[in-house]
Amino acid sequence: MNKIKISLVALITFLVCNASFSQEVNVWKDLSNVTYKIGEDDFGELYLPVFDDKIKKLEGKAITADGYIIPFEGMFKPEHIILSSLPLAECFFCGSGGPETVMEVMLKKPIKYTSKRVQVKGTLVLNSKDPEKLMYILKDAELLTN
Secondary structure (H helix, E strand, C coil), X not given: CHHHHXXXXXXXXXXXXXXXXXXXXXXXXXXXXXXEEEEEECCEEEEEEEECHHHHHHCCCEEEEEEEECCCCXXXXXXXXXXXXXXXXXXXXXXXXXXXXXXXXXXXXXXXXXXXXXXXXXXXXXXXXXXXXXXXXXXXEEEEEC
């Protein structure tokens, strides 16, 4: 009887931990549900993101995202990074990924660049107005793993 109880507790613990990990990793899947409308600014036509309700519910909430730091000239600072859900060769700036696969991350503490996958946690801000910024911004973020 005790073995059954222990096995049941272990199974429930595994399922709960696995479910919460999946939810954190799947934030990119949720963020991919974005469409675009055509707008204009002083320089001409541009695509503006239209966030679905699931994405809007994430705004202002603490989320965890994993991915790769994208180094590019003039933008990498130890406390302001670009995180991509895809490796460098496939990311929005270098490969086939779309703008929904990257986010700006404003870190509380500076970090060192790594080519390894990292995990960060911060407050999600949606940007549909400023074309100089990415559409997803993570503020007050912390590096969880590297």
